[in-house]
Amino acid sequence: MEKILVLGGARSGKSALAERWVTELPDAGPVTYVATAGDRPGDDEWAERVRRHRARRPASWRTLEETDVAAVLRTAEGTLVVDCLSLWLTAVLDGTGAWEDAGALVRVDAAVDELIDAWRSSRARIVAVSNEVGSGIVPATPSGRLFRDLLGTVNQRVAADAHRVVLCVAGRALELPAATPIPPASTSADLMPPSAAESSSVTLRCSTTLGRASRHAPSQTMEGHPGVPAPVDAEAERAARERVDGLAKPVGSLGRLEEIGVWLAARQGSPVLRPPARVGVTVIAGDHGIAELTSAYPAAVTPAMVRTVAAGKAAINALASEHGAFVRVRDLGVDADLGDVAPEVTEHKVSRGTGRIDVEDALPREQVRAAIAAGRTLAGDLSADLLIVGDLGIGNTTIAAALIGSITGIDAEKATGRGTGIDDATLHRKTEIVARAIERARPVRDEPEDLLARIGGADLAAMAGFLAGAAERGVPVLLDGVVVTAAALVAEAITPGSSTWWLAGHRSVEPAHDAALDHLGLEPIVDLRMRLGEGTGALAALPVLRSAVAICSRMAALADLDLG
Ligand SMILES: Cc1cc2ncn([C@H]3O[C@H](COP(=O)(O)O)[C@@H](O)[C@H]3O)c2cc1C
């Protein structure tokens, strides 16, 4: 059920807001108010505060004075207001003696882990209130500093698993955006947009106070089974459809947004949608033997663009920083030495370029296998709850056309496009090369590894492994353009049924794209006449996906309209 975190300073209006929300809920069911304040014998002012709070609440609410919040969350049904996590933390510090004894911090850690676990798994709808205490100057006392740091971390961890987080200031609520440009402690620094780089050391330091400040999406903690896509939650899908149909609008009037919302609910495993909190873009680069014959640009652009993505200055970086996604780039098969960019950029490199696919194999089968495995690893080593993979490599639209032609059966004339913008003579040559590649691949068109060895490349193989790996782990993917969708066709052959975890982000100008999408039964979300790759078309669709989540999670029910 829905989890909401309300943050704010003292007297910001946070408790009143939480209570008002719950009072106004049409389907709150039985409401339990969990007061974590505890007694303060002999403190009359405190007793008066508690009395005032109580008087404000509806008489039908049950009040539970309880500091073991985790136990309450585990067994609760209906709706809970937990007020507040800061007093709960105070009680934990009191109970463990951790104010003075640093050795007792492990027990605080354990209590926080337990709370987070209960928050995540609780069947109740929960509105939790907590203090935002980090804005002032550094407290003068060690206990003040300890409390401030611990509470900041608790708030981060609770927020990471909340459907909504709001910040109250002066009695007004500010809805906090879902995506936070802060990488989890476990991932490498190359996921940061440049603007976040300065604050990263602070972030990582804070997040280790309690071991882990952010969680992996549940599906990410599962290894996944090679060759088998994770199941989707049909019951969540049915319940989400029913919920969406019952919102304050004519049935079906929000069109594709409704479909996307229901699709995502089935993959998140809950009819109550959560906006994607961490969107990870992995750009996979490689060179191709045919490039000089079929592209408008020289192959030297590939390594140059890898550097540009790593520097945060490519189109994909611009879109990602605008829409709260992280970008990393990996060289799987660039025909240049990129070891100096950053060690992780070449961590999975398997080749330098490929053979000319019209006359020879692209690469040996062992390299294909290694690249597929690398792709699977890359899909699993991010704590992202929405994945995007992008392509980078001069000549790669030729490879895409050949793969799409081989798998879907469309001929080279239909499959071949102008890529980066080639002239008629180059288009003619490219079409012949694609036709010869399709011919060479005919005997192995149903064998993904052999097909990639003949007419693919390390980058395409890694993208295919990535897309299969995401489906095996149960992480939704937004597909990009023609190159990524060519890899998706291969991934569907590696792990049949993978496409159930993918949404087509956009429709590329490249002619083979439509055939590939049709083959997969996918309908693109946007058509902006884009033809770049890098993952840009997928990111162009991300705001639409967020819109779908917004309508599905924030609207009133039709049944609650006051028709006089
Ligand atoms: C500066 C530049 C940046 C790019 N970013 C992606 N691509 C895209 O265009 C290339 C594929 O088109 P073709 O098959 O015609 O070579 C790939 O690098 C692809 O990622 C780029 C291309 C260029 C020139």
Ligand SMILES: O=C(O)c1cccnc1
């Ligand atoms: O659709 C794509 O992915 C694409 C199109 C042209 C050039 N590079 C990529």
